Amino acid sequence: xxxxxxxxxxxxxxxxxxxxxxxxxxxxxMKALQSIEDPELRTRLLKASGDPREFxxxxxxxxNVNHKQGLQTxxxxxDQMYVLPAISGGSDVPPTLSLSxxxxxxxxxxxxxxxxxxxxxxxxxxxxxxxxxxxxxxxxLMDISERLNLCDAMYDKNNRRDTWWNLFLxxxxxxxxxxxxxxxxxxxxxxxxxGHNILVCSARNERHRITTLWQLNKLCKMDWIxxxxxxxxxDRSPDNIVKREMLKTIRSQGFNPAIxxxxxxxxxxxxxxxxxxxxQVREGGF
Ligand SMILES: [Mg+2]
Numbered sequence: 291x292x293x294x295x296x297x298x299x300x301x302x303x304x305x306x307x308x309x310x311x312x313x314x315x316x317x318x319x320m321k322a323l324q325s326i327e328d329p330e331l332r333t334r335l336l337k338a339s340g341d342p343r344e345f346x347x348x349x350x351x352x353x354n355v356n357h358k359q360g361l362q363t364x365x366x367x368x369d370q371m372y373v374l375p376a377i378s379g380g381s382d383v384p385p386t387l388s389l390s391x392x393x394x395x396x397x398x399x400x401x402x403x404x405x406x407x408x409x410x411x412x413x414x415x416x417x418x419x420x421x422x423x424x425x426x427x428x429x430x431l432m433d434i435s436e437r438l439n440l441c442d443a444m445y446d447k448n449n450r451r452d453t454w455w456n457l458f459l460x461x462x463x464x465x466x467x468x469x470x471x472x473x474x475x476x477x478x479x480x481x482x483x484x485g486h487n488i489l490v491c492s493a494r495n496e497r498h499r500i501t502t503l504w505q506l507n508k509l510c511k512m513d514w515i516x517x518x519x520x521x522x523x524x525d526r527s528p529d530n531i532v533k534r535e536m537l538k539t540i541r542s543q544g545f546n547p548a549i550x551x552x553x554x555x556x557x558x559x560x561x562x563x564x565x566x567x568x569x570q571v572r573e574g575g576f
Contacts, residue, residue: 291310291311291312291367291368292310292311292313292322292365292366292367292368292369292370292371293308293309293310293311293369293370293371294307294308294309294310294311294322294323294326294371294372294373295307295308295309295370295371295372295373296308296326296331296335296372296373297372297373297374299375300331300334300335300346300373300374300375301328301331302334307326307328307331309325309326309327311325311365311369311371313365313366313367313369316365317364317365318361318362318363318364318365319348319350319355319360319361319362319363319365319371320340320342320361320362322365322371323335323336323342323348323361323373324336324340335373341361342361344376345375345376346373346374346375346376347373347374347375347376348361348371348372348373348374349371349372349373349374350363350365350369350370350371350372351369351370352370376396420485420486420487421481421486421487421547421548421549422486422487422489422516422540422545422546422547422548423481423486423487423488423489423547423548423549423550423551424489424490424491424540424547424549424550424551424552424561424566425474425478425488425489425490425491425550425551426490426491426492426550426551426552426553426554426557427490427491427492427494427502427505427506428468428492428493428494428553429471429553429554429571429572429574430471430474430551430552430553430571430572431470431471431474431475431478431490431505431506431510431512432468432469432470432471432505432509432510433468433469433470433471434464434467434468436467436468436469437458437463437464437467437468438458440457440463440467441454441457441458441463442454444457445457459494459495459498461497461498461500461501464498464501464502464505465501465504465505468505468509469509470505470509470510471571471572473571474551474571475510475511475512477551478510478512478551479511479512482512482514487516487545488512488514488515488516489515489516489517489519489540489545489547490502490506490512490515490517490518490519491519491533491536491540491550492518492519492520492521493520493521493529493532493533493557494520494521495520495521495522495523495525496520496521496522496523497523498520499518499520502518502520503518506518516545517540517543517545519536519539519540528556529554529556529557530554530556530557530559530560531560533552533557533560533561534560534564537561537564537566547566548565548566548567549566549567549568549569550566550567550568550569551568551569551571552568552569552570552571552574553570553571553572553573553574554574554576555570555574555575556574557574558570558574
């Protein structure tokens with residue numbers, strides 16, 4: 291059911307007016323306004339002709355209907371309709387109300403109502419914070435497309451899955467075929483230089499530790515990372531589950547990662563759901 295809300299500033303009472311709108315009977319903004327049950331409020335908002343008074347703005351789901359079809363805008367099921375004074379008392383101003391919506395007369399009045407003086411210094415201390423930042427390996431720091439291509443060329447992934455995986459996870463394949471994703475590696479270097487802690491988290495197995503460190507140290511020149519977290523050798527859980535558990539370990543070791551760089555959609559979503567802001571470096575719908 292759609293709803294119509296009129297704030298206290300217009301009801302002249304202790305509470306706002308909230309009314310459900312039957313969109314079949316009152317399909318437009320105009321009809322909805324005319325359907326206001328409280329006669330006193332209706333008279334305050336509408337002229338004798340039934341048109342709304344000039345000082346009102348009507349919003350549907352936060353958007354001014356003047357940017358839609360005005361009073362003839364259709365109301366849909368579950369729409370939230372708000373009637374607000376054209377210059378409102380602050381808390382009733384929806385976030386989408388912008389200075390550009392206002393007339394030349396209204397604009398100075400609204401500016402005057404803004405509580406923070408324009409010359410107040412913004413606190414920029416947050417820019418100095420040092421972060422613990424996670425980087426993934428396969429598909430993020432390292433380009434593994436050649437390794438993938440070769441495995442696909444040699445084996446059918448679906449019919450000979452184990453064989454495909456054995457080749458894909460072969461250390462020599464990693465060492466010969468993987469190349470740094472230069473843009474991502476550069477980003478890691480810049481963040482390291484700026485004083486942040488770089489943590490590397492991969493769903494590769496522990497048995498790939500030496501190879502992975504070789505890639506990080508020799509190919510990416512990242513011999514300053516704070517740690518490398520890997521999947522246990524016998525663990526076959528999906529990558530996102532592995533990374534979720536890794537985050538627990540990392541936190542228990544005193545780090546507090548706020549940012550991660552990763553590529554795979556499921557992992558990106560997991561980081562975000564765990565409160566880690568994730569920057570996705572490549573398409574990751576696999
Ligand atoms: Mg990856």
